[in-house]
Amino acid sequence: MYIPNSLPLFIKWIQAFDIRILQTEEDVEKKFILPMFQYLGYPDLCRQSKYTLTSNNLENPAKQLKNAQIYFATDDVEQQNADTSLVIIIYLSPKTNYFQEAIAQAKFYSNYLKPLFLIITNGYSMKIFQCFQYHREELIFDSIIDTLRNSQTAETIYNHLNFNLIRNINKTTLTNFKHPQFSSIEKYLRRHTEFGNILEKAEFEPRLIKEYHHLVVIQPKVLIKCNLPQAFGKGNCLIQFSSVILRGLKITLNHQQILDQLMTGLHTKPEWNCRHFLKQINVDTFEADLGQTTLILSELEAADLCLCVDTICQEYKKRIIDFEDYLETWDFKFVEFPDIRGFHLFSVDVKLWKMIHNFIKKFNYTQGKSEWHLFDQVNISIRISRGIRDHAFIVPRLGNCYSALSNNQVDILYEINDIHIATLERSNLNSWQEDIGIRGTWTAKYTKNWLIEKCIPKVISYYSQEFQVLEFDLDKNILNYHSQHTTLKEMNEVKDLLPYLRDIQIWLQRYIENFAASSWQQYYQVFTDLVRNADSAIAGLDYITMNLQKILWANPSAEISREEIWHFKDAIYCLDTQVSQIKNCKYISSWEADLITRVFIWIIENGKINHSQGQLNVAKQALLPIWEECRFEMRHVYPYR
Structure with missing residues (x-):
């Protein structure tokens, strides 16, 4: 039975309740507790009469919650847990006046179920405790049931306990102090x-x-x-x-x-x-x-x-x-699955992988002493090792699982092997970093190069007669090999900055907080100086104007209005204004930095810029700290949002 939310019905029932019908514990449960909570609006499916705690959560397994009803915010049994528990009621025999043991039991179980209220009653009297997540529970009612015949008292209890109210209370928010008091x-x-x-x-x-x-x-x-x-x-x-x-x-x-x-x-x-x-x-x-x-x-x-x-x-x-x-892993995509964590080095087609796999099985390091007896396969991981010395662990990932193929290719992952790292930590080395090198732990970059430049050619040569595979087919069989970014150190053309700027733009589009202005001042200044040397006849001036006008609309400037951006020199003047303003700001918005970056990208991509090597070097230096922050957050922060 489920009685809709109704204060008058609850008051009418409690005022008419005759405690003389209660003779046993079962009477207290079925004739008092269950009807009361039905009038308080609790669906029957939200109730559990027994709830088992796992033994590893139980400090004292000898203590068992007896004669109890537990109400939850949900009728889904699988979700009835500490997050959804609302009320624990312990009912006693009407002949019992000693509540202390029952109170101790209720408090003990509240540590695990974390309800909002504890109730102990024998049908004649009742104690109600309100629980707080980080404070001691508070006794809010301690009296005989006849007290509830008073309409105001009954209404107070109803407002504390009715289902529609307490199921919406956020347990994780400290609600026992309202804001004016709290502050x-x-x-x-x-x-x-x-x-x-x-x-x-x-x-x-x-x-x-x-x-x-x-x-x-x-x-x-x-x-x-x-x-x-x-x-x-x-x-x-x-x-x-x-x-x-x-x-x-x-x-x-x-x-x-x-x-x-x-x-x-x-x-x-x-x-x-x-x-x-x-x-x-x-x-x-x-x-x-x-x-x-x-x-x-x-x-x-x-x-x-x-x-x-x-x-x-x-x-x-x-x-x-x-x-x-x-471990030189930045250039590789981080991947994580229930049983492995690692970095995607490259992919090979299935035919080539079959040859590699056969080669690995044939050259197990326990079965020979040649320079190629390096491998040992444990489950899905392939260990590259000199016996005692582990170099690297690689994992072939076949499609979306380890037994099915996808797109006719196999991904080769550089595995983060926690056991290997832990072994190094326990060794005589001061840190695992000391073991990195050709004779010790291989980096992801070295592992990839070794596989592609040494191991795979050896595999192809070894099986060339049997599988009729020629060495010039190597590039066709290896996928996702080349990086899209020219390293900043090797960069000699201004357009090589574009992949880095686009990374920053993607980051800024996802960023919802402000930035400290100091970290962006050099970037604004240096790139404004760089793009001011672009050909003034650049195509797409309307795109540049549109982005700059959005900034001016939000932050009107006495020096320039949004209607004045008609020529390229006006756009540069607007950028100079932003450079001057950011020097006087404590923080800037991410959307503003995004619009400025869009302008830099457009001018570099579509304009002809006269610049010296010195200007390019300064631009790389200004870009590096922002891009490294972008790279870290896009890799390690934003996947969790």
């Missing part, structure tokens, strides 16, 4: 000396502790403990606060959440709106989204949180970049 309580306390001294003593002592892969950063208001990623592994962090409001709150972020939420806008002030996790509500109040928790922070708390995040993420980011730099 002013600590300020009020600090204005009173007796409280201020207590608060100051409770603040953390600023420290920086770094031990191996562990980093602890402490500011007066915030403490972050971080397990940094080892090699290309995954880290995590724990965030705590010292304030009287947030004391005891612990927020854990996994690797994905660190990259997605914390990594952008480093070393910027909270009020600049450059950070993905932080939003300013008013002059001195901020809203922070950390993991699955949303909370309100004071100005001081937001500032200390940003300082801690900057230190943690700078080191976290450095670990990831160092791994890619040392």
Whole structure:
């Protein structure tokens, strides 16, 4: 039975309820608990009378939840868990007046099920506790059932417990303090000396502790403990606060959440709106989204949180970049599946792969001592090794799984082998980086070149008679080999800048926060100086004008109006104006940087630019830090968004 949401029906039922019908525990369950929650609007399918916790979650398996009803926000049994639990009710015999054991059981199970309310009743009296995620539960009702005959009291309980209300409560948001209270309580306390001294003593002592892969950063208001990623592994962090409001709150972020939420806008002030996790509500109040928790922070708390995040993420980011730099993986697409992580080196057609696979099986390193007895296949991974010394691990990926072919080609992946990295960490080396080289761990770039330039030609030569394959067919059988980017070091033509600029444009189109203006000042200045030497008769002036006018429309300038951009020199004057303005800005919007980059791309692509080698070199230097930031975020941050 399901009774629609109706306060009058609930009040009428509770006022007419006769407690004399309750003689046993079963009566309390079926004649009191079940009807009450039906009148509170709970569907029967949202109820469980038994709920088993996994043994590894149970600190004391001897404790069992008896005589209980548990209500969830969903009627889907598979989704009835700690995220959707609403109320735990423990019912006792009407003859029982001792509630302490039942209360202890309810609190014990609430640690795992995390309900919003706990109820203990024997049908004659009832205790209702409201639970908070990071604070002690609060007793909101402790009286006999007859008390609910009062319409106002019954309405209060109804408003606390009715299904339509509490199923929409966000458990991960700290809702026990409304915003005006939350933002002013600590300020009020600090204005009173007796409280201020207590608060100051409770603040953390600023420290920086770094031990191996562990980093602890402490500011007066915030403490972050971080397990940094080892090699290309995954880290995590724990965030705590010292304030009287947030004391005891612990927020854990996994690797994905660190990259997605914390990594952008480093070393910027909270009020600049450059950070993905932080939003300013008013002059001195901020809203922070950390993991699955949303909370309100004071100005001081937001500032200390940003300082801690900057230190943690700078080191976290450095670990990831160092791994890619040392193993030369940046030029390859990162791929991740349930059983492997690695980088796509190149692809070969199926015929060539069959020959390679046969060669690998024939030249297992345990079956001979020639220079080509290097291989060992374990499951899907192929180990390239000199016995004790592992060089690299490669994985053939056949289509969308490992047993079916797709597009008649096989992808060759450079595998990140965690066991290999862990073995190096336990060795006498100071770090896994010391083992990188021709005689040790091969980089992705070296592995690819070795396979294409040495191994595959050897395979073709070995099987040339049997399979009638000639060496000049090699290029036809290897796919996705050439990089589209000329390296900045080798770049000699201004148009070689275009692939890098297009990467930045794609990044900017996805970026939703602001940027610190200081990091873009040189880029604006240098590329404006570069494109000002373009042929003034450049085609597509209307496209340039359209993009610049969008900026002027949003940021009117006294020096130039959007109607004045009729000639190429006007466009350059407009770019010069943006260069002057950015020098006086603390931050800029991503959409503005996108429009400016579009203009640079169009002029370089369609214009004839007279430039010196020195100008090109300066442009490469100005482009490099922005492009490296773009490359890192597109690789490691945006896949999680």
